Amino acid sequence: MRLHPAMKSSERKVIPFRTATMSTQIVAQVRDALFAKELRPGDFLGTEKELAERFAVSRIVARDALRTLEAQGVVEIKVGSGGGARIAEDHARLRELIAQAERRINDVAGFTRASREFHLAVAEASHNRVLVVQLISLQHVSWPAHNPTLTPSVARRVLDAHKELASLIEMRDGAGAGRLMDEHVKMIGARRVAEHRDKRRENPACC
Amino acid sequence: MRLHPAMKSSERKVIPFRTATMSTQIVAQVRDALFAKELRPGDFLGTEKELAERFAVSRIVARDALRTLEAQGVVEIKVGSGGGARIAEDHARLRELIAQAERRINDVAGFTRASREFHLAVAEASHNRVLVVQLISLQHVSWPAHNPTLTPSVARRVLDAHKELASLIEMRDGAGAGRLMDEHVKMIGARRVAEHRDKRRENPACC
């Protein structure tokens, strides 16, 4: 069975190998469907009972899978009538865009596009329109789509940074991850814009 | 039973309120103990059965909590005799990343990557999300992947600082490690920006 990219042992030697359980297989299938856009944010995933029937497992197994998906921020669960598991909004989209970029790590144009969309999704997730503008300018400066010098290693590093960013947002830290995120983006934007301005001043023909 | 600060509903209107379950309370207690350094990486947390007895809940509830903690990367679970849940080890990861960087001290790309991962691992180990944000922004801004100006002597100095940091964190000198980390990051940032400025001054066409 195919492992989730995040489980690749090459980059995380610390994590011991653990045989694929039924619940982990369900988790993988849900995430694969999410990345393949068969599942979209907001979609109803099902109740414990439904999932158990669909995957032909007991309710406890479905429950295990839902606990994992919930902790990963992939689904949100409601109790009571009409309840069940639904694909979470922000996290799901970020993860999806990261997966896209990962699949196109050797395709410069595709990788750049996916990364740009990721930045915008982050900004949208923060619900700050000022940030969107700043990020667009940031992308123009540091992510020229026509730049053919994007090596696989560079792509990999950017990808990792994005993953960390997504994880950070997933934390939904009570201390104010949202506010910190804003400052983070503003800082990048300001710096990049300043550098760009200086660069253009010295070499008007650039970019 | 005391609730985890992250569960306060007052600050998160988006997330639908969900009654505190037994398993989430166990998760909160474990994470609190980890943050308060009552639990350290590598510590044995217990088996499902033991946890169920300790918290006076059923095995299913303990299992739910472990699924969540596992998905959050807080614990690692092994089956079989001598198995059970242990607090995820991060010292080993720090040491491994330092060793990686040391092996690639003449390989700019490899060294840069290992150092970057080290920074993040340190931030994660210190459980300080402010630092995580600072480090991510630092990487975005001042660690351009195509920067070829990383000299061996600079690399050596960074490496030594990393070793010092690792030692501090292992000593569990929380306050000291946090402050030192801050200064370390600021130093790198300043240095990088200065180098970049100097480089552009010498060769305006660069970058």
Add this chain to the structure above:
DNA sequence: GAAAATTTGTTCGTATGTATC
């Protein structure tokens, strides 16, 4: 290498609290 002990993985049945209609 084989047997035993330990632990997680999995199933079924049942009861209870809670949200929706």
Add this chain to the structure above:
DNA sequence: CGATACATACGAACAAATTTT
């Protein structure tokens, strides 16, 4: 308010995997 649907929770038991003996 009552009925319904659902997640949460408990208990007992067997299967599978892993370590220890």
